[in-house]
Amino acid sequence: MDRKARAVWRGTGKDGGGELTSASGVLSATPYSFKTRFENEPGTNPEELIAAAHAGCFSMALAFQLQGAGFPPEELQTEAVVTLEPDGQGGFHISRSALTLKAKVPGVDKAKFDELAGLAEKTCPVSRVLNAEITLNATLA
Structure with a gap:
């Protein structure tokens, strides 16, 4: 059994951002960034x-x-x-x-x-x- 998800990142580590998408569609271009990871901005990590x-x-x-x-x-x-x-x-x-x-x-x-x-x-x-x-x-x- 294989499960897939994809990440797209644009820009630098601190100032860039990206989206996460899972094959099931539960995650669909869900935003993530430095701020969602380290500063509690809305989005996931x-x-x-x-x-x-x-x-x-x-x-x-x-x-x-x-x-x-x-x-x-x-x-x-x-x-x-x-x-x-x-x-x-x-x-x-x-x-x-x-x-x-x-x-x-x-x-x-x-x-x-x-x-x-x-x-x-x-x-x-x-x-x-x-x-x-x-x-x-x-x-x-």
Whole structure:
């Protein structure tokens, strides 16, 4: 399975800008720039997209883990906070992705929930591709 997205950039790194488009059409000429990345101007940025991908991937992986263990979830709310830091060599690197989960899962005890959440965090494909510290704070409602 292959998934595609395209970036178009015009101009310099700081003063230029671009658009991101995904094959599905969910992103369609979505603006991104230095200001959307470092100054919170409206638009998106690569780290926000990685955070969305990580939250979505983890939530789906956990849903499969819970279902397989006989505990279909009612709702999984996951927030991912991706941290971009200077790398000390004039560039930047993603150092961390912090997952915060609030889950409604009838019938599961805390120990089993924590076990399955930890397994989902380690096995979701986005977690596996990130070369960064990944933390998980999971709450079972």
